[in-house]
Amino acid sequence: MSSTRTRPAIAATGLRKSFGDQVVLDGVDLSVPAGTVFALLGANGAGKTTTVRILSTLLAADAGDVRVAGHDLAREPDAVRAAIGVTGQFSAVDNLLTGEENLLLMADLHHLPRAEGRRLAARLLEQFDLTDAARKPASTYSGGMRRRLDLAMTLVGDPRVIFLDEPTTGLDPRSRRNMWQLVRDLVAGGVTIFLTTQYLEEADELADRIAVLDRGRVIAEGTAEELKRRIPGGHVRLRFADEQGLDAARRVLGQVSRDGDALALRVPSDGSLRSLRALLGRLDDQAVQVDELSVHTPDLDDVFLALTGGPTDEKVTIR
Structure with missing residues (x-):
């Protein structure tokens, strides 16, 4: 390299x-x-x-x-x-110029030969899906x-x-x-x-x-x-086929919480592959069957809120 x-x-x-x-x-x-x-x-x-x-x-x-x-x-x-x-x-x-004319003006400012400028403008208009509008004023x-x-x-x-x-x-x-x-x-x-x-x-x-x-x-x-x-709140959600499986997992994992009334547990996790392997290894060693697994990590909204210490909707726009 x-x-x-x-x-x-x-x-x-x-x-x-x-x-x-x-x-x-x-x-x-x-x-x-x-x-x-x-x-x-x-x-x-x-x-x-x-x-x-x-x-x-x-x-x-x-x-x-x-x-x-x-x-x-x-x-x-x-x-x-x-x-x-x-x-x-x-x-x-420039609103008064067409799309093509705007590009040709930039080519002139970069001192490109006229023919090269026209070839480049045509290529860029095609690349940016503007060919059909090339000769329309930019104001439109x-x-x-x-x-x-x-x-x-x-x-x-x-x-x-x-x-x-x-x-x-x-x-x-x-x-x-x-x-x-x-x-x-x-x-x-x-x-x-x-x-x-x-x-x-x-x-x-x-x-x-x-x-x-x-x-x-x-x-x-x-x-x-x-x-x-880096932000607390990440967890793995484990869903089980019955109460017996859920209770067995709870005994193996210790510090976990039940996810509402569902046959599911929330296990704190950073969502990394290493932590997932360790979690599944502990369950597998005790022959605990998991019906479904999903990983939940904080999003950048949570990150920004935690790092800046202010309400996110006052800091950034979410679209």
Whole structure:
């Protein structure tokens, strides 16, 4: 494996930013592996957009060391800009131009030869399912179409790192899922995605790793499953064919609780394969027959609530 592949696409240490007396980022450390989706999860005002603006050279940090696509942010900002693309919360699409004209304008800004620009625009229109609307004004596009066009415009520069700042805000469920598939396709092609989102489902669905940002600090980081296992409340539900089987399991397992009036027990568990093997081994050793087993772990909603210490519906939007 090449050093380029193993080197983090984004590495930030001690990132700090204040606006007057308000501390927005308070010593943020991030490491994003190349060719992955990294989600920065947080409420409005947590510092997500400020982080993206700093990492994409749009805002200077007060302190911290940052490398993006192998380039030092402070010493090589032009090299960083050449390697990245940014799609913000608000579309950069020009409403007066058609979809095709927006793409051709981006090709001109990247100094591509006219013929190459037209070929690229046609390919991107097809890739993002916009061919039929290519010559219609962008003002007539739906929200999902505008977001797809915005992302297509970002790809004109062939970026290796793309910052998506809350890219599905305001989209309907179908458009959101279409955007998710586009993200997966980009990552499959080797692009690194730095995603900020308020939607817990979005981070769970897309991200290889998630960092939870709260009041300017990263308070937790890991895969979705790792974060979920940190929160109490996970359990295995065991259902039995009769009372005898349930009573036998209760004697073997000890600290368990009955699940309502059902012939079922709730056994505390982190949901890991190792703990499941141990549980089933104990039951098997005593010849206890289990009719049905299901694993229940906290979701990212529970994780966010536990980590930030506030009501989830005041912190994030669940869609």
